[in-house]
Amino acid sequence: MTGTATRYLCLVRHGEASPDESGLTEAGRRQATLLGQRLRNIPRDAVHHGPLPRAEHTARLIADQLDNVPLRVSHVAGDYVPYLPEKEELPAESADFHLRFLAGATDEERNHGPALARQALDLFTGPVDGDEDRYELVVTHNFLVAWLVRDAMHAPKWRWLGLNHCNAALTVIRYAPGRPASILVSNDMRHLPVELRWTGFPPELHI
Numbered sequence: 001m002t003g004t005a006t007r008y009l010c011l012v013r014h015g016e017a018s019p020d021e022s023g024l025t026e027a028g029r030r031q032a033t034l035l036g037q038r039l040r041n042i043p044r045d046a047v048h049h050g051p052l053p054r055a056e057h058t059a060r061l062i063a064d065q066l067d068n069v070p071l072r073v074s075h076v077a078g079d080y081v082p083y084l085p086e087k088e089e090l091p092a093e094s095a096d097f098h099l100r101f102l103a104g105a106t107d108e109e110r111n112h113g114p115a116l117a118r119q120a121l122d123l124f125t126g127p128v129d130g131d132e133d134r135y136e137l138v139v140t141h142n143f144l145v146a147w148l149v150r151d152a153m154h155a156p157k158w159r160w161l162g163l164n165h166c167n168a169a170l171t172v173i174r175y176a177p178g179r180p181a182s183i184l185v186s187n188d189m190r191h192l193p194v195e196l197r198w199t200g201f202p203p204e205l206h207i
Contacts (some may be wrong), residue, residue, distance in 0.1 A: 001067045002114070002126075002127065002177075002205045003127025003129055003130075003175070003203075004012065004118050004127065004129055004130060004131070004177055004199075005127060005128050005129070005130050005131060005132055005133050005134065005171065005177070006127060006128075006133040006134075006174060006175060006176045006177065007050065007125075007126065007127055007128045007133070007136065007174070007175040007176065008132045008133065008134070008135045008136070008172060008173075008174055008175075009124055009138065009148070009172065010039070010135070010136065010137040010138070010170060010171070010172050010175045011126065011138050011144075011145045011149075011165075011170075011172070011173070012035065012058070012062075012138070012139045012141055012145075012168060012169070012170060012171075013053045013140065013141060013142050013145055013165045013166065013167055013168065013169060013200060014028070014032075014050075014052075014054040014057075014058040014139060014140070014141065014167065014168070015027070015028030015029065015031040015032040015054070015057070015058045015061070015168045016028035016031060016162075016167045016199040016200065017054040017119055017167075018169075019176040021052070021053070021054055022053055022083060023053050023054060023055060023057050023177050024057050024058065024061075024174035026094075027056070027195075027196055027199065027206065028054070028057075028167060028168070028199075029061060029089065029193060030063035030196060031058075031167055031196050031199070032057070032058040032062055032153050032168055033061050033062075033064070033065065034168070034191050034192055034196070035168045035170065035191055036061060036062035036063070036064060036065025036066060037065050037169055037191070038170070038191035038207055039062065039065070039137065040065050040066060043061065043133075043135045044069045044135050044136075044137055044147075045069075045071055045134050045135050045136055046069065046071075046136050046137070046179075047059050047062060047063050047066070047069050047070070047071050047137045047138075047139065048072045048073075048074050048077050048138045048139070049071065049072070049073060049077055049123075049138070049139040049140070050073070050074065050075070050077040050078040050079060050136065050139070050140050050141060050144075051073055051074075051075055051078055052078065052079055052141075055077070055078075055140060055141065056075065058168070059139040059150065059189040061083050061118055062139065074123075075116065076116055076119045076120045076123055076124075076177055077120070077138050077139070077140040077144065078114065078141070079135060079138070079141040079143065079144075079145060080109050080113035080116050080117070080143065080144075080207055081105045081109045081110070081113040081114075081142075081146070082113055082114065082116070082117030082120075082143055082144065082146075082147040082160055083114055083157045083158065083160060084105065084110060084113075084114070085098070085102075085114075085158035085188065086158065087125075089157075089158050090155065090158055093185075097105060098158070098161050098162075101117075101161070102161075108124060111187035113156070116149075117144075117147055119146060120147065120148065121148075121179075123150060124136070124138060124148065124172075125148065125151060125152075125175060125181070126175050127175050127176060127177045128175075129188075134184075142164060142165050142200065143160065144157075145163075145171060146160040146161075146163035146164070146165065147167045148165055148173065149171060149173070149183065149186070150163060150175045151181075152178070152182075152183055153181075153183070164200075164201060165187050165200070166187060166189055166197065166198055166200045166201055168189075168191075168196075168199075168202040169187045169188060169189045169201040170187075170191070171183070171185060171186050171187060171188070172184040172185040177194055178198070187205060
């Protein structure tokens with residue numbers, strides 16, 4: 001992708017969702033507010049968010065801490081399976097595990113997810129045109145964060161599998177002209193107190 005200025009892409013998984021996924025828990029609301037406070041002094045051209053309530057509510061709470069940053073809803077920032085590999089693409093020792101996980105994907109996800117994932121690469125990655133650097137925040141879901149990190153690392157398409165991100169954790173990717181993408185920050189939770197970290201991970205993986 002060509003461009004004359006640098007894009008700084010901030011990726012955030014939504015805050016902790018309520019059990020029915022109709023919004024956020026109290027912890028999720030605190031996570032989103034604290035992340036907004038962390039981002040308050042960083043330039044921000046736009047906040048993109050997926051259409052589901054947990055992403056929208058997170059984005060609005062973050063935006064409440066920022067100055068006049070436009071909110072833009074985008075189905076491209078939604079929750080979907082970005083790529084479904086064939087068994088032959090996967091490492092032999094983990095292929096069956098990954099395929100069992102993906103077996104739950106709906107027909108709609110199988111039909112539309114990969115197309116949305118390609119649109120996400122077009123919309124959110126690469127340097128930008130113009131003389132000024134661009135700072136964007138995308139409030140989304142774990143799968144899309146993993147997909148964009150995988151792309152920045154030039155990893156195989158299946159490798160979004162196994163990349164997990166905590167609720168309201170921050171990942172920052174820099175796309176500078178003439179240089180490969182650079183992951184500046186990954187799954188960073190330093191803006192959260194200990195009791196609000198690691199949500200979104202199974203208990204056995206809390207560190």
